[in-house]
Amino acid sequence: MNILFTCAGRRNYLIDYFRSALGEDGGRILAVDASHTSPAIQEADKAFLLPYVNDPSYLPKLLNLCEQEEINAIISLNDLELPLLAGHKKEFAQAGTAVLVSDPEVIDICFDKWKTDRFFSRLGIRSPATWLTLEEAKTAVAEGRLSFPVVVKPRWGTASIGIEFPEDMRELELAYELVRHKLMRTFLADVSSTDEQHAVMIQQYLPGKEYGLDVVNDLHGNYQATVVKQKLAMRAGETDKAVVVDNPSLVAIGEKIGRELKHIVNLDCDFFEHQGACYGLEMNPRFGGGYPFSHVAGLDLPAAIVSWLHARPAADDVFSVRFDTVSAKCDRLVYVDAAEKSLVYEPERK
Amino acid sequence: MNILFTCAGRRNYLIDYFRSALGEDGGRILAVDASHTSPAIQEADKAFLLPYVNDPSYLPKLLNLCEQEEINAIISLNDLELPLLAGHKKEFAQAGTAVLVSDPEVIDICFDKWKTDRFFSRLGIRSPATWLTLEEAKTAVAEGRLSFPVVVKPRWGTASIGIEFPEDMRELELAYELVRHKLMRTFLADVSSTDEQHAVMIQQYLPGKEYGLDVVNDLHGNYQATVVKQKLAMRAGETDKAVVVDNPSLVAIGEKIGRELKHIVNLDCDFFEHQGACYGLEMNPRFGGGYPFSHVAGLDLPAAIVSWLHARPAADDVFSVRFDTVSAKCDRLVYVDAAEKSLVYEPERK
Numbered sequence: 001m002n003i004l005f006t007c008a009g010r011r012n013y014l015i016d017y018f019r020s021a022l023g024e025d026g027g028r029i030l031a032v033d034a035s036h037t038s039p040a041i042q043e044a045d046k047a048f049l050l051p052y053v054n055d056p057s058y059l060p061k062l063l064n065l066c067e068q069e070e071i072n073a074i075i076s077l078n079d080l081e082l083p084l085l086a087g088h089k090k091e092f093a094q095a096g097t098a099v100l101v102s103d104p105e106v107i108d109i110c111f112d113k114w115k116t117d118r119f120f121s122r123l124g125i126r127s128p129a130t131w132l133t134l135e136e137a138k139t140a141v142a143e144g145r146l147s148f149p150v151v152v153k154p155r156w157g158t159a160s161i162g163i164e165f166p167e168d169m170r171e172l173e174l175a176y177e178l179v180r181h182k183l184m185r186t187f188l189a190d191v192s193s194t195d196e197q198h199a200v201m202i203q204q205y206l207p208g209k210e211y212g213l214d215v216v217n218d219l220h221g222n223y224q225a226t227v228v229k230q231k232l233a234m235r236a237g238e239t240d241k242a243v244v245v246d247n248p249s250l251v252a253i254g255e256k257i258g259r260e261l262k263h264i265v266n267l268d269c270d271f272f273e274h275q276g277a278c279y280g281l282e283m284n285p286r287f288g289g290g291y292p293f294s295h296v297a298g299l300d301l302p303a304a305i306v307s308w309l310h311a312r313p314a315a316d317d318v319f320s321v322r323f324d325t326v327s328a329k330c331d332r333l334v335y336v337d338a339a340e341k342s343l344v345y346e347p348e349r350k
Numbered sequence: 351m352n353i354l355f356t357c358a359g360r361r362n363y364l365i366d367y368f369r370s371a372l373g374e375d376g377g378r379i380l381a382v383d384a385s386h387t388s389p390a391i392q393e394a395d396k397a398f399l400l401p402y403v404n405d406p407s408y409l410p411k412l413l414n415l416c417e418q419e420e421i422n423a424i425i426s427l428n429d430l431e432l433p434l435l436a437g438h439k440k441e442f443a444q445a446g447t448a449v450l451v452s453d454p455e456v457i458d459i460c461f462d463k464w465k466t467d468r469f470f471s472r473l474g475i476r477s478p479a480t481w482l483t484l485e486e487a488k489t490a491v492a493e494g495r496l497s498f499p500v501v502v503k504p505r506w507g508t509a510s511i512g513i514e515f516p517e518d519m520r521e522l523e524l525a526y527e528l529v530r531h532k533l534m535r536t537f538l539a540d541v542s543s544t545d546e547q548h549a550v551m552i553q554q555y556l557p558g559k560e561y562g563l564d565v566v567n568d569l570h571g572n573y574q575a576t577v578v579k580q581k582l583a584m585r586a587g588e589t590d591k592a593v594v595v596d597n598p599s600l601v602a603i604g605e606k607i608g609r610e611l612k613h614i615v616n617l618d619c620d621f622f623e624h625q626g627a628c629y630g631l632e633m634n635p636r637f638g639g640g641y642p643f644s645h646v647a648g649l650d651l652p653a654a655i656v657s658w659l660h661a662r663p664a665a666d667d668v669f670s671v672r673f674d675t676v677s678a679k680c681d682r683l684v685y686v687d688a689a690e691k692s693l694v695y696e697p698e699r700k
Binding site: 010011012013038039042164167171174177178181182185232233235236240241292293295296327328329330332333334335336 | 360363392528680
């Protein structure tokens with residue numbers, strides 16, 4: 001069993017978790033990244049450098065690599081890569097590689113936060129009141145339907161790029177125009193340009209406890225479990241401290257989402273609780289930066305995935321967690337072997 | 351030998367480095383923080399919770415704790431705490447505790463980026479052209495003395511709060527006003543209000559390689575060594591990937607700064623190279639987020655500090671580094687013991 005992480009970056013804990021999951025059955029963890037200094041590249045059993053995801057040669061090289069290294073499953077950790085892999089699952093399947101990525105429609109609902117909002121609404125899940133133009137938001141303020149502070153963020157976004165929390169009208173105007181201005185020239189511009197008049201969202205900010213959910217489906221999109229974490233601190237757009245909590249309301253919401261969305265494997269969701277009600281914010285159809293907090297509390301999704309890939313049912317205990325488990329991230333240093341520079345992947349000639 | 355980290359936060363690698371440095375001589379690493387979920391609190395030999403630094407009871411409690419736990423030296427990792435400790439070294443000295451923090455004038459030069467700029471100028475060190483008002487900057491653009499992109503950042507700042515990189519005049523206006531607006535209501539407002547008309551800096555952006563310097567002085571401010579790292583990636587305002595380089599020009603600049611500033615122990619400096627010339631950006635009079643990259647390459651400042659505290663010279667090899675050492679940070683999870691909640695420090699009655 002060979003498992004490949006693409007855009008592997010700095011999620012070294014996932015390499016450790018999957019290596020443990022392979023356990024007695026044996027197998028290798030491979031990693032690819034565009035940078036030879038990626039920490040995950042250093043600690044995988046075998047690693048390769050590939051071009052950036054938006055390079056035309058990326059996909060054919062990845063496909064070739066999967067055949068050559070007999071990769072059984074791919075896990076992607078990059079929002080910009082998910083749609084690409086989602087659209088080419090069949091080619092990988094023909095090479096014997098399962099792409100553990102949701103279908104394109106699911107990724108579209110998650111990546112477009114306005115569609116996420118509509119999805120929540122359709123399922124009867126609360127979400128903060130949202131506007132897509134500054135004029136509409138200003139009218140809402142004037143009519144008392146929107147009050148400060150508010151949230152200004154890109155409709156298509158990743159890792160909290162450009163999120164602002166204006167506390168008065170002038171700051172809203174400045175933040176809206178600045179986010180829009182910056183968005184138009186970032187790497188998200190390609191996506192946003194599909195509807196650039198509605199590329200920035202203005203949302204009601206509601207104070208309350210923040211939660212991260214791991215909503216787990218199996219390889220075929222069948223719902224399995226939901227683990228709820230209260231976020232205690234954020235850093236660089238990721239959960240930095242969290243506690244796993246017993247919250248039946250959010251578990252029920254997670255189940256509703258998982259059964260309706262039919263995503264593949266993991267869905268990372270952001271919720272918050274305001275005056276006793278739960279509100280949905282975002283969904284990421286992949287392992288999120290908050291997954292390790294569930295893992296150290298007992299969730300073992302890597303073990304479940306390895307079982308499923310072996311066409312076995314997951315063990316009974318892999319979805320059980322110890323409530324009130326608190327943990328926090330800190331940094332460790334990974335030495336980068338300069339010899340890794342030779343790892344640029346070139347397909348073998350057949 | 352007991353060493354205490356205040357505002358210890360998530361710098362667990364420093365705890366490890368100092369524990370190794372204590373080595374055969376023995377001793378304990380203690381940590382205090384305002385939060386029981388701080389990762390450093392979990393891994394110190396002994397830990398206490400104290401109020402926030404701006405709480406009036408913070409300093410007397412810390413002083414009491416140092417006496418009670420027989421602390422030999424304090425290392426602070428928080429920019430907002432440095433001026434407080436710098437102003438009360440004598441009281442701690444009377445309790446037998448060396449505060450390894452620079453003098454108030456040094457901290458003032460570092461914390462006020464405009465004074466840093468003047469300091470560089472006085473030493474003949476280049477720095478990017480800088481303006482303190484939007485009007486002056488706009489005039490400079492009109493007269494061709496400033497060109498886009500530019501940098502907009504708080505004059506008194508920490509961890510890159512509110513830094514913007516406008517690429518045209520409209521974006522400069524928006525960014526300047528927004529940064530100023532936000533600054534006035536953040537925790538930095540107290541400091542900035544000393545000169546709130548000049549609280550935001552506009553700097554010429556110059557492309558080039560970025561460097562971090564560890565400029566090392568001894569406990570009395572005598573220059574010892576400079577280690578230069580080229581930054582390869584940033585995250586959450588900290589160096590995330592770096593390579594230690596052989597750069598005699600920057601070592602010479604580090605020596606000039608260390609001898610003139612006479613800071614205590616470590617000074618973390620940001621420089622960049624543009625068209626063959628070195629430009630100074632910022633100085634932080636403490637262990638910076640880039641220190642571990644020097645450490646894994648061979649710099650052992652903790653060992654030097656422990657020697658100096660024992661009134662011994664530092665070993666010959668503690669300032670030697672292996673050039674071209676590349677390393678990268680990644681996350682690890684620290685389990686937070688709920689029992690730590692009982693660690694709130696209450697001074698014993700005498």
